[in-house]
Amino acid sequence: MDKIVKIIKGTGFSSITAQEIEIMEDYLYCIDEKGMIKKRLAPSDKQYNLFLQEAKALDTLVELKKGQYLLPGFIDLHIHAPQWGQSGTALDIPLHEWLNTYTFPLESKFKDSVFAEKVYSHLVDTLLAHGTTTGLYFATIHEEASYQLAEICARKGQRGLVGKIVMDDLEQNPDYYCDKDTQIALEDTERFIKRVKALQPEIKQGVYPVVIPRFVPSCTDRALKGLGELAAAYDVHVTSHCSESDWEHGYVKNRFGKNDAQVLNDFGLLTDKSVMAHCNFLSDADALTFKEQGTAIAHCPISNAYFANSVIPIKKFHDLGVEVGLGTDLSGGYDPSIYSAIRQAIISARMLEDGVDTKKSPAERSDKEPSRITAKEAFYFATAGGGESLSLPIGRLAENYAFDAQVIDTTIAHASMPIFEDSEPLEDTFQKLLYLTKRENITSVWVQGEKIRK
Known part of the structure; x- marks a missing residue:
């Protein structure tokens, strides 16, 4: 975990191409001191639990709550x-x-x-x-x-x-x-x-x-x-x-x-x-x-x-x-x-x-x-x-990109989204985020690995 100063755990969405998105359920986004995504780990990766436990021990883990999702800034x-x-x-x-x-x-x-x-x-x-x-x-x-x-x-x-x-x-x-x-x-x-x-x-x-x-x-x-x-x-x-x-x-x-x-x-x-x-x-x-x-x-x-x-x-x-x-x-x-x-x-x-x-x-x-x-x-x-x-390394939740991100909370009482089934496909949730997100749903914003809005 050399040079990793923060780990974000949550479900995120990011573009691969204009026609294809990545759905990253419960991923770890490992951020270095320059604010770049140095490593990205899926739950199936061998190092996932090691990185997760060490981040908890060092108090460098930020974990999204149920109903919260990560999008690129x-x-x-x-x-x-x-x-x-x-x-x-x-x-x-x-x-x-x-x-x-x-x-x-x-x-x-x-x-x-x-x-x-x-x-x-x-x-x-x-x-x-x-x-x-x-x-x-x-x-x-x-x-x-x-x-x-x-x-x-x-x-x-x-x-x-x-x-x-x-x-x-x-x-x-x-x-x-x-x-x-x-x-x-x-x-x-x-x-x-x-x-x-x-x-x-x-x-x-x-x-x-x-x-x-x-x-x-x-x-x-x-x-x-x-x-x-x-x-x-x-x-x-x-x-x-x-x-x-x-x-x-x-x-x-x-x-x-x-x-x-x-x-x-x-x-x-x-x-x-x-x-x-x-x-x-x-x-x-x-x-x-x-x-x-x-x-x-x-x-x-x-x-x-x-x-x-x-x-x-x-x-x-x-x-x-x-x-x-x-x-x-x-x-x-x-x-x-x-x-x-x-x-x-x-x-x-x-x-x-x-x-x-x-x-x-x-x-x-x-x-x-x-x-x-x-x-x-x-x-x-x-x-x-x-x-x-x-021509900048921004716009994706991917390795070697700046960690620019927004956390969307779909459960905000006065701006909740119609997500009623835990089994709803995440691709459907992704579309709801694009069509229904309001300012109130954006609970935090990160730029270059720094949280600048709560």
């Missing part, structure tokens, strides 16, 4: 952190009006560090309470507030990937909220990268700087080129929006004569550390570019229903070999819970396959390709797929 690949203050607001108006009436005025307030601390602290606490152990965050154009968000993730124990956004095109952005000078925006971004990297040696779970052009329409060519160069020079993650809506997709095509994905690739912004949100209008050639570059899609099914003008054929893109994870897209998506994103991903994919226009016959109404995804696939996107998208 969720990975949210698309969060607009400053928009948390407007979550659930005005989603019934057009995107352009929503941005200019609510979003940009709110984001401009983050020049105030006191306000930023209040919003960002509340957000990170909320996400952790919903089982989100890793978040990929858009901050604002303000370097200091963006750095505050990285510090808050570090302090509260969440794995955070944070970027100061760049939006320097004076014709496309409001005059009260934009980078007034491209060179200064790039210099601020470079300094931000260095500052967050300086935090890394102190942070067990990891905090990472991210290069973020808000999206192609908000940036000049010079900014896009400079951001691509910074991403390469510092080997950091990149995120942005890509072909989200009819307007964005059409604007980029009119400006450059090619699709959003190809423009981002030309500027060096599609890499194996890149995650692009939405991507509803990718062509097959765009998807192939994503696959070749190792770039992932952050699938945001709730916000897509409000603002994307379409349903993304996510199964098709994943089957083509593109990495896929899930995002809440706060606050274009109103709910901070990835559980809701899982459910909506399944619903949206089914509606795409079956069609929605009742004036057409079923054959005419439906998508021409199989588009529906299963609960297992949506769970994969929320966990293992998210980890692969970020």
Whole structure:
């Protein structure tokens, strides 16, 4: 038991592939001092009882109770952190009006560090309470507030990937909220990268700087080129929006004569550390570019229903070999819970396959390709797929992965689940966890082997 500092005993679920889950009944998860799963033991393993008894003797055993289950921590690949203050607001108006009436005025307030601390602290606490152990965050154009968000993730124990956004095109952005000078925006971004990297040696779970052009329409060519160069020079993650809506997709095509994905690739912004949100209008050639570059899609099914003008054929893109994870897209998506994103991903994919226009016959109404995804696939996107998208060893309850986990209690009095038979197949229980878990059911959250929420 050398270097093992904690053992968790319980029944857990983890993805093997997008189509297959592991059901680990009464397993031991042996965690080392770095917070990694060093060993995983089934009751049938010869060492199981030895490890169990020694953990009891050393008081390093955490044992789940009857009715409690272990899931990997969720990975949210698309969060607009400053928009948390407007979550659930005005989603019934057009995107352009929503941005200019609510979003940009709110984001401009983050020049105030006191306000930023209040919003960002509340957000990170909320996400952790919903089982989100890793978040990929858009901050604002303000370097200091963006750095505050990285510090808050570090302090509260969440794995955070944070970027100061760049939006320097004076014709496309409001005059009260934009980078007034491209060179200064790039210099601020470079300094931000260095500052967050300086935090890394102190942070067990990891905090990472991210290069973020808000999206192609908000940036000049010079900014896009400079951001691509910074991403390469510092080997950091990149995120942005890509072909989200009819307007964005059409604007980029009119400006450059090619699709959003190809423009981002030309500027060096599609890499194996890149995650692009939405991507509803990718062509097959765009998807192939994503696959070749190792770039992932952050699938945001709730916000897509409000603002994307379409349903993304996510199964098709994943089957083509593109990495896929899930995002809440706060606050274009109103709910901070990835559980809701899982459910909506399944619903949206089914509606795409079956069609929605009742004036057409079923054959005419439906998508021409199989588009529906299963609960297992949506769970994969929320966990293992998210980890692969970020090129990090997270998202699985497996050896050599970080122990990021959430404990789900199905017996909470005011949020109990309809599990009445001890003989119920665990695969059925797994599905109930995905569809019925509420915030109250998540009784503890672990990140990198550290329990950070009771």
